[in-house]
Amino acid sequence: MNEPAILTEVTEDKILVLTINRPKALNAINTEVMEGIGKVFSVKQPKHIIGVIIKGSGEKAFAAGADIKELAHLGYEDGKYHSKKGQDIFQSIEDYHIPVIALVKGFALGGGCELSMACHMRIGDASATFGQPEVKLGVLCGYGGTQRLVQLIGRAKAIEYLLTGDMINADTALSLGLLNHIVPTEELESKATSILKKIGRMGPLAVETTIKAANLGPSQAGYEYENDAFGVTLQSAESSEGLAAFIEKRRANFR
Numbered sequence: 737m738n739e740p741a742i743l744t745e746v747t748e749d750k751i752l753v754l755t756i757n758r759p760k761a762l763n764a765i766n767t768e769v770m771e772g773i774g775k776v777f778s779v780k781q782p783k784h785i786i787g788v789i790i791k792g793s794g795e796k797a798f799a800a801g802a803d804i805k806e807l808a809h810l811g812y813e814d815g816k817y818h819s820k821k822g823q824d825i826f827q828s829i830e831d832y833h834i835p836v837i838a839l840v841k842g843f844a845l846g847g848g849c850e851l852s853m854a855c856h857m858r859i860g861d862a863s864a865t866f867g868q869p870e871v872k873l874g875v876l877c878g879y880g881g882t883q884r885l886v887q888l889i890g891r892a893k894a895i896e897y898l899l900t901g902d903m904i905n906a907d908t909a910l911s912l913g914l915l916n917h918i919v920p921t922e923e924l925e926s927k928a929t930s931i932l933k934k935i936g937r938m939g940p941l942a943v944e945t946t947i948k949a950a951n952l953g954p955s956q957a958g959y960e961y962e963n964d965a966f967g968v969t970l971q972s973a974e975s976s977e978g979l980a981a982f983i984e985k986r987r988a989n990f991r
């Protein structure tokens with residue numbers, strides 16, 4: 737029997753770890769991988785889950801792109817359909833109610849780079865290598881890469897990388913803000929865990945609404961959402977606990 741292309745497990749720290757499990761194909765994103773990711777992010781996690789980690793299996797890649805062998809024969813309608821489907825699934829990651837961190841070892845290219853950019857943070861080791869080489873194949877990004885790379889690293893640099901297909905090494909990715917942190921390989925998971933545990937001690941509604949507000953911005957809709965959500969959080973049980981904890985000089989217990 738074939739190994740599943742997506743593995744999921746919950747750690748003892750209550751983090752959902754999603755692993756793309758196609759190491760021989762450098763974790764290229766085929767239909768099974770895309771649908772597996774879509775399934776995870778189509779529902780909210782139970783209250784005790786504090787965050788999600790996405791990683792690739794093996795040592796060489798987070799994900800080396802959409803599966804080129806599958807995409808090779810698509811026409812206009814199919815291409816548009818798959819692009820929209822991928823865009824929607826990656827949007828559901830960006831809009832997820834709890835933080836999602838990509839752990840990047842090795843290649844995060846094409847659709848793999850796009851997947852990592854849909855996550856709220858990226859932590860890599862020294863081997864992390866990003867890039868949008870679609871132009872070399874005669875296509876453009878299909879899963880939001882032209883938008884998110886511009887957002888993350890600025891228009892001038894993004895357009896250069898999008899048009900040349902050049903790879904971005906870990907140090908450059910860190911300096912551009914594409915990577916949040918570079919850590920030794922063996923510390924990738926513990927670094928992500930410590931960030932997620934810190935966020936897990938915050939008010940869940942405050943975390944969820946902050947993600948949503950930040951995703952909308954900067955825009956008028958973002959300011960309006962923030963304004964409304966501020967009122968909502970202020971009248972929540974969560975903020976009663978948070979404000980009381982401050983006054984009583986103790987740590988808030990939100991969960």
Ligand code: DAK
Binds near residue numbers: 760807818820822876
């Ligand atoms: N798809 C399928 N298989 C892949 C793959 C990919 N993206 N990347 C690597 N592999 C496979 C290789 O074919 C090889 O398989 P076998 O030949 O052993 O069966 C195996 O993984 C190991 O790869 P290599 O032997 O090439 O390993 P190297 O270390 O020598 O090179 C590499 C590593 C990452 C530099 C090289 O594999 C490479 O250049 N890979 C392709 C990278 C790339 O161009 N990725 C971007 C793909 S474009 C769309 C939606 C989205 C997209 C496009 C359209 N629509 C909805 C229409 C997005 C497209 C992309 O992501």
